Amino acid sequence: MTFLQETPSGVGDPLPVHVVLQAEADGRVSRPAAEAGDAGFPGKAGPPLVLDAALFETTSHGFVPTIAPDGRRPGDVFRRRAPRSPAPRVGLLLVEIGLDEKASARALTGSAALTLVVSPYAPRAGSWNRSARWAGHETLLELPTRPSRFPLDERGPLALEPDGASALDRILARGIGYLGVCLEAGSFEAAPGSFGPIAAALARRGLALVELDADALEPVARRHGLTYLGGVQPIDRDPSPTAIDESLEALRSRAVANGSAVGYGRPFEITLDRIAQWSARLASQGVSLVGIGELLEEPRETIGGVR
Numbered sequence: 001m002t003f004l005q006e007t008p009s010g011v012g013d014p015l016p017v018h019v020v021l022q023a024e025a026d027g028r029v030s031r032p033a034a035e036a037g038d039a040g041f042p043g044k045a046g047p048p049l050v051l052d053a054a055l056f057e058t059t060s061h062g063f064v065p066t067i068a069p070d071g072r073r074p075g076d077v078f079r080r081r082a083p084r085s086p087a088p089r090v091g092l093l094l095v096e097i098g099l100d101e102k103a104s105a106r107a108l109t110g111s112a113a114l115t116l117v118v119s120p121y122a123p124r125a126g127s128w129n130r131s132a133r134w135a136g137h138e139t140l141l142e143l144p145t146r147p148s149r150f151p152l153d154e155r156g157p158l159a160l161e162p163d164g165a166s167a168l169d170r171i172l173a174r175g176i177g178y179l180g181v182c183l184e185a186g187s188f189e190a191a192p193g194s195f196g197p198i199a200a201a202l203a204r205r206g207l208a209l210v211e212l213d214a215d216a217l218e219p220v221a222r223r224h225g226l227t228y229l230g231g232v233q234p235i236d237r238d239p240s241p242t243a244i245d246e247s248l249e250a251l252r253s254r255a256v257a258n259g260s261a262v263g264y265g266r267p268f269e270i271t272l273d274r275i276a277q278w279s280a281r282l283a284s285q286g287v288s289l290v291g292i293g294e295l296l297e298e299p300r301e302t303i304g305g306v307r
Contacts, residue, residue: 051177052077055206062173065205073206075227078179079293080112080138088255090282091115091292092275093182093210093232093264095142097132098122103267110272111279112136115292117182117264120144120158120174129175138291140210141175145186162187162194165201172205179293180208180227189216199224208296212264227296229262235275236265244274252278252287260295 054068055077065074095117097104107116108131115138118128125141132139144159158171172181181202188195199220202209208227211217215230222228235247247263254261265271279289 059169059173061170063176064169064172065178065207067204067206075179075206075208075293075296078133078138078177079296080115080136080291082113082291082294084294085288085290087286087288088258089260089288089290089294090251090255091260091262091290091295092235092251093117093140093262093292094267094271095119095182095212095264096266097139098125098128100267103269103272104128106269106272107267108132108135108137110276111289113279113289113291114275115140117142118175118178120171121156125174126176129177133177138293139175139178140180140182140208140292141172141178143171143181143183145183145188147186159186160198162191165197168198168201178207180210180296182210182212184212185214185216189214192216192220195220196224199226202226208293210292229292229296232262232264234265235263236268236271239268239270241270241274244271245278248274248278252282252285255287262292262295 052068052072054070055065055072055074056063057066067073092113093115094107094110097107097116097118099119099122104122107114112135116128116132117140118125118132119142121144122128129139129141144156146159146161158167158174160167160171185192185195195217199209199217203224203226208229209217209221210232211228211230212232213234218228218230221230235251236244237247238244244265251261251263265275282289
């Protein structure tokens with residue numbers, strides 16, 4: 001077996017992740033015995049993550065995803081393994097995982113079909129990826145971008161600018177075992193072509209791209225062969241029970257009409273409560289809640305969020 005021991009996170013904290021050469025050809029995650037001291041929030045401890053070392057490249061920032069020598073891509077290998085449902089399908093993302101430990105820990109206990117988007121600013125971001133995968137969730141890594149209203153709006157020192165492809169690995173090393181990245185276009189929305197070098201770099205690493213709120217980056221993503229899903233709309237822009245319920249029902253209706261639909265929310269207590277109640281009824285309504293990986297290859301016109 002090949003062991004890749006502790007790697008720097010790129011933003012300060014060490015990232016205690018054990019990556020072991022995986023024997024299964026289909027990329028399944030093995031479940032080794034839990035380590036001693038697995039207490040507290042999932043992001044703080046837990047079992048080691050067992051992944052195929054061929055899917056990682058060692059950089060000065062730590063491990064970053066890469067396409068394996070045999071052509072396997074992280075965006076394919078790290079998708080949640082579940083029988084494909086013939087029913088209309090809904091995908092739900094939970095963003096900002098790891099920033100609020102209590103809320104994030106609760107999100108990990110929700111339906112395994114929820115896809116969790118880990119913030120690169122989260123303390124122990126890689127450990128949240130590890131724990132989410134251990135709980136059966138697919139994960140994405142948030143890719144911060146410079147906001148369109150910069151400097152009135154700010155997304156921190158990791159925010160990518162139009163010439164920021166060289167800084168990409170610093171962000172990608174903040175997580176482990178994710179199938180792609182998730183972003184808001186920000187300043188790239190006004191000049192999508194400037195995202196080209198970043199799209200090309202993500203495609204070379206075999207990752208997928210999910211764009212929130214808009215689909216401005218779809219042409220440049222497609223041009224560079226980057227697996228893409230965009231136009232994903234929020235379910236909790238108005239974080240009230242009635243508004244969230246209406247957004248979730250609109251999402252279900254869109255899935256019934258088009259075959260599939262995708263939305264996103266934050267791990268607010270009210271959002272998690274409404275999702276739990278709503279998702280419990282989905283099967284009886286003939287709709288399946290699925291990981292985002294099932295929907296990434298769908299034609300663009302059949303995918304969408306809450307409009």
